Amino acid sequence: MKKTLMLAGLVAAASPVLAEDKPVLTVYAPDYFTSEWGPGPKIEEGFEATCNCDLQFVAGDVLPRLLLEGDKTEADAVIGLNTDVTARARATGLFAPHGQDTSVLTLPIAWTDEVFLPFNWGETAFVYDKTKLANPPASFDDLLNAPDDLKIAIQDPRSSISGLALLLWVKAIYGDQAPEAWTKLAPKVLTVTPGWSEAYGLFTDGEVDMVLSYTTSPAYHIVAEGDDTKAAAIFSEGHYFMTELVGQLRTTDTPELTQSFMDYILSDGFQSMIATANWSYPAVIKEGFLPEGFAALPRPEKTLFYSETEAEALRAPALEEWLAAFGN
Known part of the structure; x- marks a missing residue:
């Protein structure tokens, strides 16, 4: 009994340290995205199940904040931009290539952008x-x-x-x-x-x-x-x-983790939740990804x-x- 109590105490004492040791991924997102009815909570849960990290969304006006912070931005990635504003985002020089195969996309338009990656439309x-x-x-x-x-x-x-x-x-x-x-x-x-x-x-x-x-x-x-x-x-x-986009920052101090997040965007786990998490079409539509109501x-x-x-x-x-x- 004492050993059990001692072990429990050690685990409890160690837990904060272990939590602090997890790498943090900071993603800027629009306000709606992080709300309880937005897609953020499901995405956070899904990615953290695979990354052994702490995904933290920072809500607000994404592009104005990036323009203000420049190279000093704390963001590792941003989500929720669209093509009506990406020219200004691209001009900052803050973004790195997403590294994804866009031939799998099922958009009604052709997509060849190597920097901004669609996640829905x-x-x-x-x-x-x-x-x-x-x-x-x-x-x-x-x-x-x-x-x-x-x-x-x-x-x-x-x-x-x-x-x-x-x-x-x-x-x-x-x-x-x-x-x-x-x-x-x-x-x-x-x-x-x-x-x-x-x-x-x-x-x-x-x-x-x-x-x-x-x-x-x-x-x-x-x-x-x-x-x-x-x-x-x-x-x-x-x-x-309209398509909403994800981009990774070249200034990130966790490049491998940030790239893993970009890899997650077009995964079945991410794309299959978009229809009912964001009430839009997934960027990659496969059988079973759209509930009956979408038909x-x-x-x-x-x-x-x-x-x-x-x-x-x-x-x-x-x-x-x-x-x-x-x-x-």
Whole structure:
């Protein structure tokens, strides 16, 4: 009995030391990512089961923080960037090649980037409640010409990646006529929120008829809630493609561990959890990776996309057009 107690005491005393000896992997991620309903907790659990390490997510605005910290950043890797901002991220010179075979990706576009690695994807869309909006717009033109009493929530492109994607979506469809499109859309926008969660909350609370989100958003309601009343309006002009990305920092002081994390991204363990952890399409879709609710989701016939160079060139003028229409 005494030996058992002594052994227990030794193990208890040693445990903090052992915990401290575990290498720490620091990953910067968006706020939504680390929340209890985001994918972060599952990813942390999955990777720590294989790495004998301590994966620590640091939540916040990823790119602004990197730009501020530069070479002094504490991040080993970042997750949650997308191609609308990677030109600025790449220009920092902080990133190293990901070292992965991208031929396994199942994206609707070709992907050859050796630095930023996709882990999921989707397309922007306006989501509505079928019980409240019997005749949703079938095109972006239909949306613009809908009665002004249609209430929509969108996100601010200065603080939200989905809001920025809307800017580029409108630009891809309307080009030089984008200012006129914003002028038509503005009266229908009840509110512009800083981020996605605030806007989607207004929609689920019934305060708006439609919300800027993603074609995969209804999957959450179908799979998690057994509710098939939410749907994405599919537009004939096409939908803007978005992929979220992972990158490893060349300044990491744990390069082997960081590379292991990059190796984990396209693994079956990681990819199989994405559909219901992040409610989006995995970057690698295999049999069994998508729950049944995803099969019912309509897909647009046309995918719209700007490369990071094109997106960066369009960002400032498109933002000016948006600001002019919304009076900010």
